[in-house]
Amino acid sequence: MSGRNGLWLVAAVAILLAPGLLLGALVAATIASSSLAGATACATSGFSELLSPFTGGGDAAFTGGGDAMPSAALEADPAAAAKLTVSTLIDGEVVEFTGVQLSNAAHILGAGRAAGLVSRDQIIGVMTAIGESTLRVLDHGDAAGPDSRGLFQQRDNGAWGSYADRMDPQVSAGNFFSALLAVTERAALTPSEAAHRVQGNADPQHYTKYWPAAVAVSETISGRITSLGAGAIVSVGAAAGSASGCGPGSAAAALGTGGAGVSTSVSPSGWASPGSGGLTDTFGNRFHPTELEWRMHNGIDLAAGGCGGQIWAAQAGTVVEAAPDSSGNGTIRIDHGAGVVTKYLHMEADGYLVGVGATVAAGQQIGVTGTSGQSTGCHLHFEVLVEGSRVDPLLFLAERGVGY
Numbered sequence: 451m452s453g454r455n456g457l458w459l460v461a462a463v464a465i466l467l468a469p470g471l472l473l474g475a476l477v478a479a480t481i482a483s484s485s486l487a488g489a490t491a492c493a494t495s496g497f498s499e500l501l502s503p504f505t506g507g508g509d510a511a512f513t514g515g516g517d518a519m520p521s522a523a524l525e526a527d528p529a530a531a532a533k534l535t536v537s538t539l540i541d542g543e544v545v546e547f548t549g550v551q552l553s554n555a556a557h558i559l560g561a562g563r564a565a566g567l568v569s570r571d572q573i574i575g576v577m578t579a580i581g582e583s584t585l586r587v588l589d590h591g592d593a594a595g596p597d598s599r600g601l602f603q604q605r606d607n608g609a610w611g612s613y614a615d616r617m618d619p620q621v622s623a624g625n626f627f628s629a630l631l632a633v634t635e636r637a638a639l640t641p642s643e644a645a646h647r648v649q650g651n652a653d654p655q656h657y658t659k660y661w662p663a664a665v666a667v668s669e670t671i672s673g674r675i676t677s678l679g680a681g682a683i684v685s686v687g688a689a690a691g692s693a694s695g696c697g698p699g700s701a702a703a704a705l706g707t708g709g710a711g712v713s714t715s716v717s718p719s720g721w722a723s724p725g726s727g728g729l730t731d732t733f734g735n736r737f738h739p740t741e742l743e744w745r746m747h748n749g750i751d752l753a754a755g756g757c758g759g760q761i762w763a764a765q766a767g768t769v770v771e772a773a774p775d776s777s778g779n780g781t782i783r784i785d786h787g788a789g790v791v792t793k794y795l796h797m798e799a800d801g802y803l804v805g806v807g808a809t810v811a812a813g814q815q816i817g818v819t820g821t822s823g824q825s826t827g828c829h830l831h832f833e834v835l836v837e838g839s840r841v842d843p844l845l846f847l848a849e850r851g852v853g854y
């Protein structure tokens with residue numbers, strides 16, 4: 451028995467998402483989240499542009515796009531995850547996860563991966579820890595279980611190891627997953643029912659309300675879209691006060707991908723993701739977060755490591771622009787030949803790592819993530835132009851073996 455209804459004590463911004471107020475609530479949620487997180491060192495708000503998973507257009511990217519490997523394990527670096535902030539919805543309330551909470555979630559994914567589990571099982575672990583501890587290593591229990599400790603509120607009954615084990619994110623998660631592995635019929639159960647077999651709550655559906663948030667957190671920190679349910683992401687951005695500052699190379703060092711050469715994987719067709727981290731906005735019409743009006747969004751937005759993260763060339767080509775555009779958006783444009791051009795926006799003045807005329811390889815770092823121009827927080831805005839016309843980068847990349 452380790453479930454605790456009463457432990458859900460996050461100081462969430464209480465915004466009721468009545469359907470008729472949805473749009474206003476989304477905007478308010480981002481503003482509120484920004485003020486909660488405080489400003490980052492190099493972002494106006496610390497949050498990237500709005501993601502609207504509730505609209506038909508935005509949803510398609512999350513549920514219709516599919517996952518090339520629906521069961522493959524997710525992977526996330528705890529240090530890189532700790533630099534992010536994810537605002538999500540639980541029971542209609544906006545709840546923010548950041549810093550140590552996201553690094554704990556990365557440890558949970560790591561323990562699940564080490565146990566040989568698939569992404570759904572890993573996210574069941576994240577869901578359970580959200581429900582038990584809001585992803586914090588609690589050094590206390592509650593009235594129903596005063597001896598419960600840690601991310602999963604494991605009891606002092608011998609089943610969950612020593613006090614130190616129960617207080618260790620990776621070890622306690624490993625013990626949770628060992629117990630989950632023994633639930634051999636779990637694929638036929640709902641995520642909450644599977645977690646219930648391990649945790650033994652009074653209500654088998656206790657964790658159901660945490661599932662969308664668990665998907666949102668797991669997808670964001672791993673940079674993978676899983677098709678395991680629409681993650682209820684309100685916004686994603688760089689965390690406040692990131693430990694190693696907010697300049698070129700800081701996030702790169704945390705991601706362990708620093709240095710020259712190819713920084714990310716390249717598909718067999720020669721294409722690479724232009725940035726790491728979660729997709730935070732899709733191509734199409736959307737409500738502009740600062741201009742407060744409907745506009746066409748000409749590309750996709752990626753978290754791309756937040757302030758100081760890495761921007762990668764999507765395909766081999768020649769740099770034809772490396773300067774701010776007329777609106778102040780730091781811009782790199784690469785001509786790939788055959789009428790295909792890609793654009794990368796929002797670098798700061800010191801964020802250009804290539805100049806006009808440079809020849810680049812697919813996956814090579816060309817820039818540093820920033821928030822110059824029409825941006826509300828450090829992120830990468832990425833566009834694809836075919837014969838001069840903008841196309842949906844998600845579809846374009848998906849056809850070339852690069853998915854989100």
Ligand SMILES: [Zn+2]
Pocket residue numbers: 499731747749750751830831832
């Ligand atoms: Zn954008």
